[in-house]
Amino acid sequence: MKELQTLTDRISKARRLTILTGAGLSAASGVPTFRAQDGLWRQYRPEDLATPEAFARDPSVVWEWYAWRRGKIAACKPNTAHHVVAAWSQMPGCRVITQNVDDLHVRAGTRDLLRMHGSIWELSCFERCPAGVQSWRDERVPLPDMPPRCPHCGGLARPAVVWFGESLRAGDVEAAAQAAACDVFLTIGTSAVVYPAAGLVHEARRQGAFTAEVNLEETAASSMVDLAIQGGAEQILPLLYSFPIA
Ligand code: APR
Secondary structure (H helix, E strand, C coil): CHHHHHHHHHHHHCCCEEEEECCHHHHCCCCCCCCCCCCHHHHCCHHHHCCHHHHHHCHHHHHHHHHHHHHHHHCCCCCHHHHHHHHHHCCCCEEEEECCCCCHHHHCCCCCEEECCEEEEEEEECCCCCCCCCCEECCCCCCCCCCCECCCCCCEEEEEECCCCCCCCHHHHHHHHHHCCCCEEEEECCCCCCCCHHHHHHHHHHCCCEEEEEECCCCCCCCCCCEEEECCHHHHHHHHCCCCCC
C-alpha cells in the first residue's frame, strides 16, 4: 500500500517523531477500550466511576471497578504494537505520549514515556495529605485492603489516574505541547475526543508537522491529518517499522 510506504519513509527520516497512543493500542492485548461497541463507557457511566465526585459519594464502588480493571490488565501482555512503539522510543528525538493507564508501554520498555492520564498501578491520597500527594506504586492484585488507605495519614487512597473534570499535571501538559513541535506526529488507537490529548495533533499540524493516524475506524481527527491508515495497530505498526540501518 502506497500510504504505508509514505509513512514508513517519513518516520525513518524524522529527526523528531512524536507518537500519541490511546486505548486502541492495548485492544489486541485484551484491555477494553472506552467507546467501542463493547467499550467501558457503553457498560458504565463515567460520572458514576471516573470522577472525584463519584469517589467521594461511594469509594467502594469506584475501587471495585478499578480492582476489576487491574485484575484484567494484570493478565494482559504488551502486543506487537507496544513493542514497535518501544523500539521507536529508543530513537533520538522520539517522544511517546499515552492516554493509557495500563502501563503496557512501560512493560514493553518504552523510553521516556509521558503518561498523561496517570497509571492504574499507582495510588495517591484522596485527602491530599502533604506526603500522600506524591503517588506510590502498588501492583498487588488483589489489593489487601479495600478501599485502600493512605500509608501517611490513614485517609482514603485513590487510583492515581486523571478523572473527568480533573486537570492534568501542569508539567505533563507543557511537555506534551513541546512534543507537538516535531517532524512527524503519529496518533494511534485513539478516538481523538478527549482534551487536552485530542488537541495535540492540531497543535502539531499548526507547527508544520506531517500528521498521520492509525486506527481501526474513522475518528474525529481522520479528516484533518495528512495520512489516515485504517487497520489494527498490531498489524499496521510492524509494517511501518524499518529496522535501523547499522
Ligand atoms: N488498533 C487501532 N485502533 C483501534 C484498535 C486496534 N486494534 N481497537 C480499537 N481501536 C480504536 C477505536 O476505533 C477507537 O477510535 O481505538 C480508539 C479507542 O478510543 P476510546 O475507546 O475512546 O479510547 P481513547 O481515545 O484512548 O480515550 C481517551 O478517554 O475515557 C477516557 O481517560 C480515558 O484515556 C481515556 C480517554
